[in-house]
Amino acid sequence: MCAARKRGAGNSLAGFRRDAGDADANAARVPQGLIRTARKSGQLNLSGRELTEVPLHVWRINLDTPEEDQNLSFGAADRWWEQTDLTKLNLSSNKLLCISDDVKLLPALTVLDAHDNQLTSLPPALGSLENLQKLNMSHNKLKDIPVELMQLKHLRSLLLQHNELSHLPDEFGQLVSLEELNISNNNIANIPTSFAFLTSLVHLNLACNQLKSLPAEISSMKSLRQLDCTKNNLEAIPPELANMKSLEQLYLRRNKLCHLPVLPSCTFLKELHVGENQIEALSAEHLKHLNSLCVLELRDNKLKSLPDEITLLQGLERLDLSNNDISSLPYKLGNLSHLNFLALEGNPLRTIRRDVLQKGTQEIMKYLRSKIQDDVTSSNGELSVTAMTLPSQSKINMHAITALKTLDYSEKQVAVIPDEVFNAIGNNPVTTVNFSKNHLSEIPVRIVELKESACDINFGFNKLSSISLELCMLHKLAHLDVRNNSLTSLPDEMEALTRLQIINLAFNRFKIFPSVLYRIPTLEAILLGNNQVGSLDPLQIKNMDKLGTLDLQNNDLLQVPPELGNCFNLRTLLLEGNPFRTPRAAILAKGTVAVLEYLRSRIPT
Template identity: 70%
Template structure:
């Protein structure tokens, strides 16, 4: 009994509460019994309007079974119970917590997200062992000063409340590593935040911040800073001195200039889309040695400097919805996996090239670097003219652009002369779109050693032949607007496939084989009848960045999909599910994933 002595001294009535009636009826005795053994109690989603006394007093009162004079085995001796260290009471209807919270001094995890709390009790200061506190999705307007007493706190989650300020002394939480204050009503960030020297992740998104304190640069361990959806017109130059920073989100603000980052040598992702940035200069790029993702969409950029080639690590570049009329040919030297150009008045690249995707655009730009001399088209035209059997084949495209193009012919089969025209030339792209094909031409297998892009969209395909599965260099496959309802498991052999477009077909589930193609980065399967996805298998797809499930038959979105943290674009509009609500969907992928993660049953 000595272990309970401290608590007993604070409550002289301990041991005499058996007759007390409380709300324990809503907590099965079996749960309480298990909690005394494990030290963990999960009361999530039990429609509780207040926390039963038997929960607060679980380590104080004698268990009910003991009062009933039940016999105890060696493993069930109640006086050897474990202190409660983890309490989850999320997804209930709690409007307040009582000071009885102090009766659980051993708590290391307290999760009360998704309730209706407007305040926290001052007794929270006595939870000195607390390491994780989740009070997200409540109605908190202020935080008690006593929260600064939780010196062992490592994770504090306050997102989706109504906070307008941070209490003085907050910097005393010097062990804090993860702090989320997004979706509140903050207008300022205290300069004292700089003393949070252990902080690794800070989320300030969706507040009303007009500026950031220069002192924020004092967070020497900070890796992830999210300031999306605020009112920032500039960021302090000191931000450029944060040597540990790896991810920086500044989307949906009022920035007019792109910051420079001379000391941020580890910066991997920079998101400054949906601002008012007009100039992208060499000075903005020269220090981004490690950058993998650069998001500049929805700004007012008019040009891209040749110095873009300095970003040799860059994998994703989003320039969509700017005022860019031309691109430097040197952009073709980058090894991009994704390049977005939609919504720009580009005049130097034909629309059909842009529509074919990233690799085709880069290939075109590279060809412009080489094409300084006269075009060989004269000799090509001569060859075409002397070969009547190939008069319908674009031989010029075969030789100069490495494209086998026989699109928009409304034909039911591809003539042999199309394949014959390839001869010994290298072909990297095939375009048989906008025809009446009911099956894939078997001779496509002749190109298996070289073709990387295949476009079979707008045909009448109802199945995929095994010949296509032999194109092991395939990276881009367009099968939209066909009659497909399944994919063969042999497609698993497409070990380099990065993008597949299955929109406007007849799929009722996400094809199983897609989960087994680890290189996939983009899956477009909108406008089908997909009713479910497997979040566990999806999580294993570590390279998947874009998933378009718009206009399908999804009745629910599994919360575990929120664990697919590599997703940068998740599109769910046009499905019959009720949650997440439209307001969440409008906030973008990061907000959707966070919403789903917060609802994963613990």
């Protein structure tokens, strides 16, 4: 039992002489020279010292006069009363059975690391360390978490993986500053609904537990970028998960899923790992919203085929289909120009020769492309292929228009969208339009014909120098992607886009922050990276109540206005790659919360 022992007033070693064996052995493993150095640096590393107990003079490092200071004369640099409080304490890789309540004697601690010990419990006194920002108690034998720990309002990183936890306190949502939480490799069966209040959380690892479901409230984590639910007992994913717009990496491997989740709002999702489940089908509905996906891992499932709409994933770089029941692949898969890893082992493929499969991804892709022309037919509603028709213009996907409400005419290398494309729409209410990766110098006038239905439009990777007034009439538009063009300004008429939530203006030629964006209160994400923006108005940004993501990376900002720190709604603020001197790179690396806090501290009073 780790009860605090009675301590003498002047002797830092008083009070534990009675355990002459273990206590003295532990004290000997923490030499006074190390303590002396820690008094100057504020950091004490006791990792790997075979400690079974933390010596009392460690806890009292900022209270007691060192024994060697009592009879010797020191210079000014060695005066103990002038030296710093301990802020970082590393107790990892020892043999500690418990941590004493004396930990409260170190109120300045910001980092406490006791991973890889034999701890079975934590002292309630940890809750009094109000400055603590990082707590690592992983690889121990903890069975529960004291509720007092929920008082740590400034805690940003909590690592509890590889313990014996079976539940979490209901008050867990009180850790409002938490950005990183790892509770993997425990025995947790339920997640508290109070997780909804962890709105600053960026990384959440729930892998290797006993979860059968996730609470719908998890969707309130608006800053979450990485969610790992690998190796649980999940049979379904709550539909609310689809609202997590900041999510970039989702791991659902080794569960009991029969269906892939539909994620219409996860437009920033880059990696989706769903291997080792029981998924039998992949539909266009699963794929059409994943515009940013780079990695799709589907190995060890029960898939029998891939839909043609797999080609909607134009940014896909890795696709793992190993050990499924796929007998043939859509030849259009060969058009995924960024795909450099395709795993097909363990499938009963009959349409691709074995010698081609053995040559690797590039040869397989080349083979599929060679078969595309053979696969082209003049089906209903499609343009007939003639000797005068360019291959890139030969098809309009009527299935996508009628069933998916998607008009896709991307990567055709055309300077003008043919009238036949708009004519093919007919009376179908198209909601998604993709004209990216062409040579368009202006937005087609006929885009206005979609004003009653279009919600998501992509003109990325073209040669646009302006936004047309016709586009400004699409009053249902929610997502506009015009990255990689030649835009320098936006028209005031865009103010009429009263439902616009996400606008991607990256890799254009903006020199000032487009003022019309301040007047679109529905905006949730503004992506302006890789332009030449030199300033912005923090007071107007503050008035944008729904703005959660602001990307200004690689611009020409010479200074960041401190008032930007008052924009409490911002969950993701990206400023790297600008020529300003402050905030320093070290502060930027700590994340949005730290940057905003720093900026607020610089506001003149």
